Amino acid sequence: MITIKVPATSANLGPGFDTLGLALDSYLELTIEQKSPNWFIKHAFGPHIPTDEQNLIVSSALSIDANLPAHTLQVHSPIPLARGLGSSSSAIVAGIILAHVLRNETVSRQQVFQEAAAIEGHPDNVAPAVFGGLQLSSVTEEGRFSSTTLPFPEELIGLALIPNYAVSTKKARAILPKKLRYKQVVQQGNALARLIAACYTTDAGALRQLVEEDQIHEQYRARLCPALPKVRELEASMGIHGSYLSGAGPTIMTLATADEIKRLQAPLTELQKDAIVQKMPISQQGYQIIQQ
Ligand SMILES: Nc1ncnc2c1ncn2[C@@H]1O[C@H](COP(=O)(O)OP(=O)(O)OP(=O)(O)O)[C@@H](O)[C@H]1O
Numbered sequence: 001m002i003t004i005k006v007p008a009t010s011a012n013l014g015p016g017f018d019t020l021g022l023a024l025d026s027y028l029e030l031t032i033e034q035k036s037p038n039w040f041i042k043h044a045f046g047p048h049i050p051t052d053e054q055n056l057i058v059s060s061a062l063s064i065d066a067n068l069p070a071h072t073l074q075v076h077s078p079i080p081l082a083r084g085l086g087s088s089s090s091a092i093v094a095g096i097i098l099a100h101v102l103r104n105e106t107v108s109r110q111q112v113f114q115e116a117a118a119i120e121g122h123p124d125n126v127a128p129a130v131f132g133g134l135q136l137s138s139v140t141e142e143g144r145f146s147s148t149t150l151p152f153p154e155e156l157i158g159l160a161l162i163p164n165y166a167v168s169t170k171k172a173r174a175i176l177p178k179k180l181r182y183k184q185v186v187q188q189g190n191a192l193a194r195l196i197a198a199c200y201t202t203d204a205g206a207l208r209q210l211v212e213e214d215q216i217h218e219q220y221r222a223r224l225c226p227a228l229p230k231v232r233e234l235e236a237s238m239g240i241h242g243s244y245l246s247g248a249g250p251t252i253m254t255l256a257t258a259d260e261i262k263r264l265q266a267p268l269t270e271l272q273k274d275a276i277v278q279k280m281p282i283s284q285q286g287y288q289i290i291q292q
């Protein structure tokens with residue numbers, strides 16, 4: 001039996017829109033069971049997620065090879081859907097690997113990255129799901145993706161405030177403006193450059209200030225993700241910085257030390273009682289293929 005494990009991810013980190021993403025220690029697990037006449041995916045997501053070849057895992061696999069033999073699959077995933085924690089990337093990456101496993105091919109991480117990012121359309125979740133850690137990724141006009149691992153301060157952990165409603169990435173991208181002011185773009189480039197420098201100098205303090213300096217997406221998504229200013233206000237009153245809209249939202253991620261996370265857990269839970277507040281350690285590992 002083969003199990004494919006793919007981490008959850010948190011994209012953007014403020015000014016790294018479509019560019020930065022962090023792998024989290026929470027994994028989708030896809031187990032390949034027996035061959036079957038039709039594709040059948042056992043999962044616990046509920047009736048709105050298909051159990052046949054319409055399922056994102058299987059459709060991603062079939063995009064690599066439309067003639068794959070149908071199988072029964074089992075999916076376990078603690079990654080909540082459409083919350084800004086990379087559920088779609090975890091499913092796409094698992095599907096791409098599934099295709100290569102069923103074709104008895106060894107596949108490089110680089111190839112999985114190219115194929116999965118082409119389906120997702122932007123590389124910032126797929127890159128950490130494949131390579132682990134903090135990834136700086138980009139795409140050329142011709143559609144070639146690249147990614148580099150950035151150093152990430154060891155003392156920082158994620159604390160996610162996960163609202164109890166979904167925001168689809170499609171909707172959260174449709175809300176973005178078609179035009180930006182020149183000043184916004186210059187400031188965004190500046191903040192991203194300083195953020196990358198803070199990673200290389202492992203300056204956790206600067207990094208945590210900089211993730212709060214996005215200019216081009218968070219303000220436009222405020223209607224879908226109203227908790228962000230409240231979280232920032234609360235944290236600033238406690239002398240803590242490091243929050244950003246995780247992916248397309250609505251999750252708010254805070255990068256903080258273990259001590260600060262202990263202090264934050266109760267007040268954040270109090271701030272939004274219907275949300276889940278969850279510690280999310282960083283994963284240095286990308287996907288794993290486990291043969292039992
Ligand atoms: N394990 C899965 N199996 C099947 N479909 C999935 C799975 N995970 C995600 N999906 C599909 O992807 C959709 C969520 O993708 P979407 O890009 O909107 O959000 P996300 O990936 O969770 O968040 P973000 O991209 O902001 O981090 C789900 O509604 C579902 O249709």
Ligand SMILES: N[C@@H](CCO)C(=O)O
Nearest residue numbers: 011017018169247248
């Ligand atoms: N960079 C993407 C991440 C979500 O997939 C966005 O913010 O729309």
